[in-house]
Amino acid sequence: MDFRSVSARDTVWGQMDAFTVGFLICLKQLSCGLVCVCPIFSKGRRLNARLKTDIVYPKKVKSEQEKELKESDQSEQERGELQNKLEKLQEEMDRRKAQFKSVWRNAPLYADWRKEEFEAVNLTLDATSAHPALRLSEKGRQVAWQEKPQDLPSSTQRFESLPCVLGQLNITSGRCYWEVEVGDTSSWDLGICRDNIIRKGRVTVSPQNGFWAIRLYEGEYWALTSPETLLTLRKKPLSVGIFLDYEAGDLSFYNMKDGSHIFTFPQNTFHGVLRPLFRLWSSDSGPLTVVKVEEN
Numbered sequence: 320m321d322f323r324s325v326s327a328r329d330t331v332w333g334q335m336d337a338f339t340v341g342f343l344i345c346l347k348q349l350s351c352g353l354v355c356v357c358p359i360f361s362k363g364r365r366l367n368a369r370l371k372t373d374i375v376y377p378k379k380v381k382s383e384q385e386k387e388l389k390e391s392d393q394s395e396q397e398r399g400e401l402q403n404k405l406e407k408l409q410e411e412m413d414r415r416k417a418q419f420k421s422v423w424r425n426a427p428l429y430a431d432w433r434k435e436e437f438e439a440v441n442l443t444l445d446a447t448s449a450h451p452a453l454r455l456s457e458k459g460r461q462v463a464w465q466e467k468p469q470d471l472p473s474s475t476q477r478f479e480s481l482p483c484v485l486g487q488l489n490i491t492s493g494r495c496y497w498e499v500e501v502g503d504t505s506s507w508d509l510g511i512c513r514d515n516i517i518r519k520g521r522v523t524v525s526p527q528n529g530f531w532a533i534r535l536y537e538g539e540y541w542a543l544t545s546p547e548t549l550l551t552l553r554k555k556p557l558s559v560g561i562f563l564d565y566e567a568g569d570l571s572f573y574n575m576k577d578g579s580h581i582f583t584f585p586q587n588t589f590h591g592v593l594r595p596l597f598r599l600w601s602s603d604s605g606p607l608t609v610v611k612v613e614e615n
Contacts, residue, residue, distance in 0.1 A: 430560055430573040430580075437496040437562055439612045442486045442595060447476045448518075449484040453599065459487075463606040464599050479519045486595030486609070489514065496562040497595060497609065498575050501535070504605035508532045508543070508598035509559055511570060513591055524598075531570050531584050532596055533559075542582045550582055558610065565589050 443459035451468035455461065462484050471477065478484070486497070490511070499509055508524060510532025517528070524530040525545045533550070534541045540550040556574035559581070563570050568587040573580055597607050 430575060430578040433562060433571075433573070434496065434560075437494040437564075440488060440495045440497050441612045442488055442497045442609045444597065444609065445476075445485045445487045445594075447474055448478060450478040450482040452482050453484055455484070460611065461606050461608040462597055462599065464602045464604055466602055475518070477518065480521060481518075481524070481598060482600065483508070483596060483598045485512070485514075486597070488595055490563060490565060490593040491591075492565050494562075494564045496560055497612075498558055498560045499597070500558045500608040500610055502557055502605065502608075504535075504599075504607060505538075506534075506536045506600035506604045507607055508534045508596065509561060509572070509607075510543070510596050511561070511563060511593045512596045514594050515591065526584070526587065530596065531587070532598075533572050533582055536600065540581075542584070544584070548582070552581065553579060556581065561595070563593070565593070 444455050444462055446455055446459065449455055449462070451471050452464060454463050454465040454469075456463075464482070488497075501507060501509075510530065512531070513529035516522070516530065522528055524532055524534075524543050526543075527545055530543060532543045534543055534547075540552055542548040542550055552574070554574060554577060556576065558575040560573040560575040561570070562573065568589055569583065570587070571580070571583040599605075599607065
């Protein structure tokens with residue numbers, strides 16, 4: 320053994336600090352294909368990974384944030400455009416509504432707008448006026464035909480020839496309207512009449528006899544003017560609105576499902592009490608139902 324070599328080697332190792340020794344050991348192990356287990360290098364490796372993550376991750380986050388901002392800007396722009404369109408549409412509706420309100424008597428359109436000028440009335444049917452072949456519901460809002468006529472006491476108020484019933488409403492002034500569901504009822508008359516009309520014997524339903532009404536019979540719609548007027552409707556009404564302006568002598572009918580105008584009678588001069596009128600034609604007619612007004 321070469322003691323000088325040993326002495327010299329020990330002298331060299333003795334002069335190295337711990338860091339240098341660790342570095343040389345690790346270098347030797349790496350050269351032999353071994354995995355470096357040196358704590359300092361493992362720490363360095365972790366530090367490098369963290370530094371890499373700290374650099375790359377903010378870039379990714381920034382890119383995603385920029386994408387979200389771009390999409391947000393597009394959404395804001397689309398919302399703004401939609402809002403502008405809605406505002407313009409509302410302005411146009413307000414303009415048309417203002418025009419309508421200034422000439423609504425001569426504009427038989429827009430049932431919903433017309434309703435704002437009239438009072439909705441809660442209407443029930445008058446049992447004392449009902450023809451014996453008609454049956455009223457318990458709450459008095461529906462009338463239907465019954466096969467066997469009722470045995471009812473005679474009354475000056477009761478219809479004996481026409482299968483009609485009146486509403487329990489005496490109208491002498493103002494503007495009001497009510498709505499009647501007709502559904503698939505095959506034949507009916509709806510409108511108004513004077514309270515003092517003839518209720519016994521043969522009578523023709525016409526303005527000359529104190530009746531203002533429209534009719535559905537055998538699939539055709541008629542205004543009971545004199546002579547009668549055949550009506551051409553775009554759509555079958557399932558619910559009919561009757562609008563009466565007493566002072567103006569105006570009576571109009573509307574399809575309340577789509578708001579379309581059905582018919583307006585030529586201007587009249589009303590006097591005395593007016594009553595809502597309902598008529599069914601046969602057992603195949605089906606019921607008529609007065610729509611209840613929801614109280615606010």
